[in-house]
Structure formats: C-alpha cells, structure tokens
Amino acid sequence: MIHDELTLDGSPNLNLASFVHTWMPDEANKLMMENISKNLIDQDEYPMTRISMLADLWHAPDAHDAIGTATTGSSEAIQLGGLAMKRIWQAKRKAAGKSIHEPGPNIVMGANAQVALEKFARYFEVECRLVPISEESHYRLDPQKAMQYVDENTIGVYVILGSTYTGHYEPVKEMSDLLDKYEASTGHSVPIHVDGASGAFIAPFATPNHLWDFKIPRVVSINTSGHKFGLAYVGVGWVVWRSKDLLPKDLIFELHYLGSVEYSFSLNFSRPAHPIIAQYFNFVHLGFEGYKAVALDDLKNARLLSRALERSGLFNVLSDIHRPAPGLLSGVKNTIGFDESDAVNYVPGLPVVSFRFSDKYRAQNPDVQQKWVQTLLRAKGWIVPNYELAPDLENIEILRVVVRESVTADMVDRLVSDIVEIAEDLASSDSPTHALNQLQSNKSAEQHHGKLQKGEGSSSNGTYAKPC
Numbered sequence: 001m002i003h004d005e006l007t008l009d010g011s012p013n014l015n016l017a018s019f020v021h022t023w024m025p026d027e028a029n030k031l032m033m034e035n036i037s038k039n040l041i042d043q044d045e046y047p048m049t050r051i052s053m054l055a056d057l058w059h060a061p062d063a064h065d066a067i068g069t070a071t072t073g074s075s076e077a078i079q080l081g082g083l084a085m086k087r088i089w090q091a092k093r094k095a096a097g098k099s100i101h102e103p104g105p106n107i108v109m110g111a112n113a114q115v116a117l118e119k120f121a122r123y124f125e126v127e128c129r130l131v132p133i134s135e136e137s138h139y140r141l142d143p144q145k146a147m148q149y150v151d152e153n154t155i156g157v158y159v160i161l162g163s164t165y166t167g168h169y170e171p172v173k174e175m176s177d178l179l180d181k182y183e184a185s186t187g188h189s190v191p192i193h194v195d196g197a198s199g200a201f202i203a204p205f206a207t208p209n210h211l212w213d214f215k216i217p218r219v220v221s222i223n224t225s226g227h228k229f230g231l232a233y234v235g236v237g238w239v240v241w242r243s244k245d246l247l248p249k250d251l252i253f254e255l256h257y258l259g260s261v262e263y264s265f266s267l268n269f270s271r272p273a274h275p276i277i278a279q280y281f282n283f284v285h286l287g288f289e290g291y292k293a294v295a296l297d298d299l300k301n302a303r304l305l306s307r308a309l310e311r312s313g314l315f316n317v318l319s320d321i322h323r324p325a326p327g328l329l330s331g332v333k334n335t336i337g338f339d340e341s342d343a344v345n346y347v348p349g350l351p352v353v354s355f356r357f358s359d360k361y362r363a364q365n366p367d368v369q370q371k372w373v374q375t376l377l378r379a380k381g382w383i384v385p386n387y388e389l390a391p392d393l394e395n396i397e398i399l400r401v402v403v404r405e406s407v408t409a410d411m412v413d414r415l416v417s418d419i420v421e422i423a424e425d426l427a428s429s430d431s432p433t434h435a436l437n438q439l440q441s442n443k444s445a446e447q448h449h450g451k452l453q454k455g456e457g458s459s460s461n462g463t464y465a466k467p468c
C-alpha cells in the first residue's frame with residue numbers, strides 16, 4: 001500500500017526545481033545498502049579524512065590545521081558556522097568589557113538568502129539584516145550596500161556562492177575588500193562565512209581561477225551540500241573552518257564511547273553513516289577529473305538551454321553563465337572564437353537557468369500569467385517552479401531550471417520545445433490553454449489549509465514560496 005501511494009510522488013528525475021542529486025551508480029547503491037543500519041557515531045573511521053580533502057580543495061592554508069564536520073546538509077552546517085561566529089564575537093566583546101546583550105549581535109546577508117541562513121538568525125537569536133537585491137546587483141548581495149548594514153555588533157556576513165534564484169555567485173572578494181577597509185578604519189574585524197551549498201562543488205572544478213574560498217583570509221568557514229553537486233544522495237553536508245582556532249572550544253564535545261574518544265560538534269548524536277559513505281565513494285570514484293567533467297557538462301547544458309530560450313524571443317534570461325566572461329576581449333572573441341566547452345570563458349556561476357517572459361511577450365499578452373507555465377509544464381511531467389524574487393524585486397517572477405547531472409542535452413531539447421509550445425499556446429486566443437485566463441478571473445477566495453490562522457507564524461515571505 002505504501003509503495004503504491006509513494007508512486008504518486010513526482011519523478012525526482014524530472015524535478016528541475018531541486019538542487020538535490022538523484023542518481024548514483026550500482027556500486028554506490030550496494031555500498032549504501034550494506035551499511036544502511038550503521039550509526040555514524042559508532043563508526044571507527046570518522047569523516048575527518050574527508051574534511052582535509054575538502055579543506056585542500058578549498059585552499060585552506062594548512063589542511064591539517066583545518067577542522068570541520070559532516071552534517072545532514074548545508075542547513076545544519078550553516079547553523080554551526082553562524083554559531084561559531086556568534087561565539088567569537090561574544091568573546092571579543094566580553095574581552096573589551098562591552099555588552100553582548102544591548103543591542104545584541106546581528107548578521108548580514110542578501111535578501112536572496114536561502115531560508116537556512118535566516119533560520120540561523122532566528123533560532124540563535126541574532127538580528128537578521130537582509131540587504132535588498134536589485135537588477136544592478138544581479139539579483140544577489142551588493143557588497144557596497146551591505147556595508148550600510150555592518151557595524152560593531154555584526155558577527156559576520158553570509159556570502160552565497162550560488163544564489164538559489166539565479167545561480168549567480170556573490171562577490172566574496174569584493175565583500176572581503178570592503179570589510180578590510182572597514183577594519184582599517186574602525187578596528188572591527190567582520191568575518192565571512194561562505195554558503196557554498198551548491199557552488200563549493202562547482203567552482204573549484206569549473207572555474208578554478210575564480211576567487212571565493214580560503215585563499216581569501218577573511219573567509220573563516222565554508223559549508224556545502226554533498227547531496228547537491230557533491231553528487232551523493234540526500235543526507236550529507238559539510239562545514240569546514242580554515243583553522244582550529246576559529247571553532248570555539250566550548251562547541252566541541254569529547255564523547256567517550258566504547259573506550260575511544262570522538263570529537264563532536266554537530267547537532268545530531270545518531271545519524272545514518274551511509275550518506276557519508278556515499279560521498280566518500282564519489283571522492284574515490286570520480287576524483288577531481290570526474291567532478292570536473294560533470295560540472296563542465298552541467299554548465300554546457302545550462303548554456304544550451306539559456307541560448308535556446310533567448311533565441312525563442314519569448315523569454316529573457318536572468319542568469320549569466322551563458323554570457324562570455326567580462327575579461328574576454330569581444331573583438332578577439334568574434335574573430336577567432338573561443339573554446340565553447342570550457343566554463344572559464346563564461347561568467348562563473350551555477351548551472352541554473354532563470355528566465356521570465358520577454359518584455360515584448362508581456363506587452364503583447366498582458367493577460368497571460370507566467371505561473372501558468374509552471375502548471376502546464378507539470379501536466380507534461382516537468383517540475384519547473386515559478387518564484388517571486390526577493391525584496392526589493394518581489395514583483396518580478398522567474399521560472400528556474402536547475403541543470404543537474406541527470407538533465408541531458410536531449411532532455412534540454414524536449415524541455416525547450418515544451419516551454420515554447422506552452423508560451424505560444426497561452427498567447428494565441430483560440431487555444432484551449434488560453435481559457436486559463438477566464439478561470440483565473442472567476443476564481444473565488446482560496447480555501448484555507450492547515451492549522452495556522454492567517455497572520456500567525458512567520459511574518460517574512462516564509463519558507464514555502466522560497467527557492468530551495
């Protein structure tokens with residue numbers, strides 16, 4: 001019965017809304033089944049060796065001095081990264097004889113932040129300072145604007161390597177440079193935690209010269225989701241601090257268990273070991289070259305999709321990974337061309353395509369609502385979400401496709417023809433889908449679901465409508 005009921009779930013493979021990886025080779029499936037009953041806490045071989053691999057990948061000055069932990073995903077990793085920054089700020093304030101309560105700590109991030117980052121602020125009682133996004137900031141954190149929110153009570157800035165809305169990398173280096181200047185003039189050192197949930201498994205392979213990681217001294221910690229572009233099944237994430245000194249000692253527990261000592265600084269005691277085994281399998285099986293091949297392929301398919309949508313004339317593409325990198329001289333590019341398969345020749349970012357109806361389409365079809373594209377694609381099996389952007393651009397809606405490893409060039413081809421067909425149908429007044437317009441205007445008040453009454457609960461734009 002349960003099996004039958006679960007077959008009604010959408011197909012994870014056609015779910016282009018999710019960043020979460022859905023496929024692993026048979027050998028990995030077998031390994032995971034063999035270890036399905038194991039508790040991570042009981043493992044002799046703790047995930048520490050993986051931490052030094054990641055510290056190395058992200059250019060920690062001394063991979064042996066780096067410290068970190070496996071987590072259930074980036075959400076847990078982000079809580080721990082934020083907590084460490086809060087404790088360090090508290091210790092500094094106390095040492096200086098200043099209050100840690102009035103006015104209390106704050107943390108700065110773009111309004112495009114994933115919900116896990118806002119959760120940290122609320123759960124750990126830190127004021128959340130959201131910097132509005134704009135078209136000029138490419139729908140992500142604007143470092144100049146962020147500085148207006150930074151003061152002596154700022155525990156740190158969350159910078160996102162790969163905004164969930166558009167896949168844009170936030171400018172870590174620029175943020176760091178401005179915080180350097182701020183420190184020089186005020187004496188306050190504000191650290192950066194990089195939320196690399198998606199980007200920390202793409203950037204090192206696809207655009208190795210892009211500067212975002214521990215090469216920047218102000219970056220104290222980085223998180224990532226092993227189950228996104230780390231290519232493991234859901235249930236594994238990581239957080240790494242550049243140095244042991246940056247993880248306050250009181251956050252580390254010594255666990256004496258069956259005669260051995262483990263150091264623990266995660267939120268869970270028990271948790272399955274197999275997701276971490278799956279991640280380890282990928283490190284060994286794919287290696288640097290394997291991850292690189294997958295990342296380049298994802299980006300290539302994302303560029304294919306971006307260009308096809310733009311050429312249709314029906315859509316504007318808001319993501320930039322299909323545009324040549326600013327450093328490339330346009331004259332040279334036009335005359336001799338450049339290697340189209342190499343991501344270093346393009347604006348760095350995630351293999352994510354964000355798009356909306358073109359100005360022309362909207363002018364010609366003012367009654368067509370973009371969210372119908374989501375509904376009509378769903379009828380064809382595709383899950384492509386239509387989101388509102390974050391403040392101050394909440395009146396702009398975008399459709400978003402995450403091009404994961406399972407999205408092949410062939411699928412891109414079929415997806416484009418389905419999207420174009422739907423947009424054209426919606427525009428032609430004699431097509432059946434155009435009747436949606438009529439339905440919409442007749443729609444009566446929404447039915448109420450759930451136990452929370454209107455006005456109760458979160459006053460922010462909430463978790464449901466936020467991209468994840």
Ligand SMILES: *Cc1c(COP(=O)(O)O)cnc(C)c1O
Pocket residue numbers: 019072073074075076114115116117160162163164195197198224225237468
């Ligand atoms: C997915 C995501 C998260 C949350 O990560 P989980 O692994 O799903 O817990 C946080 N930040 C960003 C930018 C994300 O893309």
